[in-house]
Amino acid sequence: MYNQSGLKRIINTALVNLSYNTESEKLIDPVKYVLSMGGKRLRPVLALMAYNLFSDTIDDAVMPVTGLEIFHNFTLVHDDIMDKATVRRGFPTVHNKWNFNQAILSGDVMTFITNECFLQSPSHLLQKVFRVFNKAAIEVCIGQQLDMDFEKAVVVSHEEYLRMIELKTAVLIAASVKIGAMFGSADEKEAEALYEYGRNLGLAFQIQDDILDTYGDIKVFGKTSGGDIIAGKKTMLYVKASEIASPEQKKKLHDIYSSETADHSAKIKSVTEIYDQLNIKNISENLSNDYLRTALYSLEKVSVQQERKAELILMTGSLEGRDH
Amino acid sequence: MYNQSGLKRIINTALVNLSYNTESEKLIDPVKYVLSMGGKRLRPVLALMAYNLFSDTIDDAVMPVTGLEIFHNFTLVHDDIMDKATVRRGFPTVHNKWNFNQAILSGDVMTFITNECFLQSPSHLLQKVFRVFNKAAIEVCIGQQLDMDFEKAVVVSHEEYLRMIELKTAVLIAASVKIGAMFGSADEKEAEALYEYGRNLGLAFQIQDDILDTYGDIKVFGKTSGGDIIAGKKTMLYVKASEIASPEQKKKLHDIYSSETADHSAKIKSVTEIYDQLNIKNISENLSNDYLRTALYSLEKVSVQQERKAELILMTGSLEGRDH
Numbered sequence: 304m305y306n307q308s309g310l311k312r313i314i315n316t317a318l319v320n321l322s323y324n325t326e327s328e329k330l331i332d333p334v335k336y337v338l339s340m341g342g343k344r345l346r347p348v349l350a351l352m353a354y355n356l357f358s359d360t361i362d363d364a365v366m367p368v369t370g371l372e373i374f375h376n377f378t379l380v381h382d383d384i385m386d387k388a389t390v391r392r393g394f395p396t397v398h399n400k401w402n403f404n405q406a407i408l409s410g411d412v413m414t415f416i417t418n419e420c421f422l423q424s425p426s427h428l429l430q431k432v433f434r435v436f437n438k439a440a441i442e443v444c445i446g447q448q449l450d451m452d453f454e455k456a457v458v459v460s461h462e463e464y465l466r467m468i469e470l471k472t473a474v475l476i477a478a479s480v481k482i483g484a485m486f487g488s489a490d491e492k493e494a495e496a497l498y499e500y501g502r503n504l505g506l507a508f509q510i511q512d513d514i515l516d517t518y519g520d521i522k523v524f525g526k527t528s529g530g531d532i533i534a535g536k537k538t539m540l541y542v543k544a545s546e547i548a549s550p551e552q553k554k555k556l557h558d559i560y561s562s563e564t565a566d567h568s569a570k571i572k573s574v575t576e577i578y579d580q581l582n583i584k585n586i587s588e589n590l591s592n593d594y595l596r597t598a599l600y601s602l603e604k605v606s607v608q609q610e611r612k613a614e615l616i617l618m619t620g621s622l623e624g625r626d627h
Numbered sequence: 628m629y630n631q632s633g634l635k636r637i638i639n640t641a642l643v644n645l646s647y648n649t650e651s652e653k654l655i656d657p658v659k660y661v662l663s664m665g666g667k668r669l670r671p672v673l674a675l676m677a678y679n680l681f682s683d684t685i686d687d688a689v690m691p692v693t694g695l696e697i698f699h700n701f702t703l704v705h706d707d708i709m710d711k712a713t714v715r716r717g718f719p720t721v722h723n724k725w726n727f728n729q730a731i732l733s734g735d736v737m738t739f740i741t742n743e744c745f746l747q748s749p750s751h752l753l754q755k756v757f758r759v760f761n762k763a764a765i766e767v768c769i770g771q772q773l774d775m776d777f778e779k780a781v782v783v784s785h786e787e788y789l790r791m792i793e794l795k796t797a798v799l800i801a802a803s804v805k806i807g808a809m810f811g812s813a814d815e816k817e818a819e820a821l822y823e824y825g826r827n828l829g830l831a832f833q834i835q836d837d838i839l840d841t842y843g844d845i846k847v848f849g850k851t852s853g854g855d856i857i858a859g860k861k862t863m864l865y866v867k868a869s870e871i872a873s874p875e876q877k878k879k880l881h882d883i884y885s886s887e888t889a890d891h892s893a894k895i896k897s898v899t900e901i902y903d904q905l906n907i908k909n910i911s912e913n914l915s916n917d918y919l920r921t922a923l924y925s926l927e928k929v930s931v932q933q934e935r936k937a938e939l940i941l942m943t944g945s946l947e948g949r950d951h
Binding site: 422 | 651735736754773
């Protein structure tokens with residue numbers, strides 16, 4: 304059994320040792336740059352944990368699931384272009400450090416490097432696991448589309464918002480866990496239970512991310528606190544606040560949120576005040592924790608010895624109230 | 628045996644009947660838009676022709692090779708963003724009709740729709756054919772990178788230019804023909820000969836494209852004549868002219884070519900005059916025809932009855948002096 308940091312090391316080693324077609328270093332430099340920024344490597348780590356539920360050896364999945372991390376980073380590169388984000392994990396974004404065209408093209412090549420990774424799956428598994436991955440990849444694109452659509456909308460319902468983060472964030476995490484299970488020859492029912500585990504974990508994770516963007520510590524989180532508020536991004540905090548606010552609070556929130564003031568800290572302060580009046584941080588944390596509980600419930604359905612589940616349970620727990 | 632127009636119809640039908648995840652029509656509308664613009668469907672048609680060399684039934688390759696067309700159109704959508712092109716095949720480009728972000732994201736999803744198509748390959752062929760495709764996909768990105776690099780360079784050698792168009796255009800055509808051959812259970816040597824056929828055909832095709840951009844008829848070609856000259860794009864015409872021009876002509880050519888004048892027709896006229904003095908149209912056509920001859924020579928190495936090669940030979944011939 305590997306623990307989280309052991310698995311993260313395995314993925315980081317695989318990322319460093321990736322063999323590229325290096326005929327153009329200009330194309331690959333931004334790829335290496337984003338992949339060296341660090342991060343939790345959550346998706347491949349979860350995939351290997353799921354594999355590890357069923358099998359002690361996990362070597363043949365390392366390269367394929369490394370593709371999940373490359374895909375995820377591809378989405379960050381292109382999302383950052385679309386969001387005009389200048390900083391990611393404390394570093395300049397690719398289009399900021401290079402330029403827009405470079406970020407488009409280097410992002411594009413990452414989708415094919417992802418495929419290269421999956422192509423290293425054992426032949427009998429390739430079609431099966433790649434189908435699960437690719438379905439999620441298309442759903443991630445739909446999620447990003449909904450996210451862009453919501454930017455222009457004043458009102459986004461709780462359900463609409465949940466579906467968006469499900470597509471944009473949760474399905475890839477779900478697919479990652481399911482792919483790991485498939486490497487471990489899990490049966491259909493167990494693979495589905497683990498998909499559900501990942502989906503709920505992903506929803507919790509995104510809601511936590513929303514909370515951290517407003518309430519997190521920049522030194523830990525690497526992003527400027529309040530970035531979502533400044534950009535007027537729809538988040539669970541905003542959606543929940545819109546839902547439970549009084550008509551006056553709601554009007555005030557919507558007016559401030561859609562305003563394009565140069566005084567960023569004033570905007571953040573005004574929005575946060577409304578959130579605080581409505582106890583939004585707590586409500587959102589409870590919601591996130593509900594999803595974590597549902598995730599654990601799905602994990603219970605997987606019939607392997609309890610001690611084999613320890614790492615997945617620890618991972619789930621570490622997301623609870625994650626602002627450290 | 629199917630002829631070219633029969634195969635094109637088969638691909639167009641497959642494209643129309645593609646099943647999409649339509650949860651967001653905003654994401655898919657631009658995809659349908661570019662795929663409905665028409666075009667020769669050269670890559671899947673060549674793939675099916677290669678399959679047809681060895682087999683009368685080609686049905687199981689139709690969906691997989693349709694992926695080649697979707698991939699090709701993905702590259703057009705993203706290249707048009709990078710080139711700031713406003714018109715493609717006589718229609719507004721995606722980023723022009725929608726916006727940059729939409730063109731990035733709808734282009735992205737096309738790469739995964741491409742994967743969906745390949746995933747419909749028979750299990751025993753998937754890994755094999757998808758490897759050939761994906762290697763080409765990465766090379767196409769490198770080719771686009773070199774193309775962008777060359778925009779800023781004044782001098783690009785004949786060899787550098789050839790390598791760029793080989794990567795950007797020829798390898799995908801080569802891979803298409805090879806994939807068709809693999810569906811037809813061609814042996815390694817035949818598959819390689821067909822790859823070489825496609826590679827040379829692709830080089831000829833791109834040189835013809837360069838000639839047509841300057842000397843073609845807009846009504847037939849769908850693009851404004853002289854677009855490459857206005858954009859200062861390095862083409863075989865420019866590279867050849869730079870190579871054989873006198874020092875005076877060369878200086879004049881480079882000065883005009885890099886100038887950003889508002890008088891487009893004057894720029895086109897001045898450059899074309901130098902090309903004409905140097906007989907560049909003829910030289911380039913001869914070069915293109917040399918590649919077509921080499922392509923036919925590779926085709927001879929494939930040991931199937933001559934009459935089975937008729938469609939590929941016709942296709943090769945139709946590219947000769949193609950300005951109709």
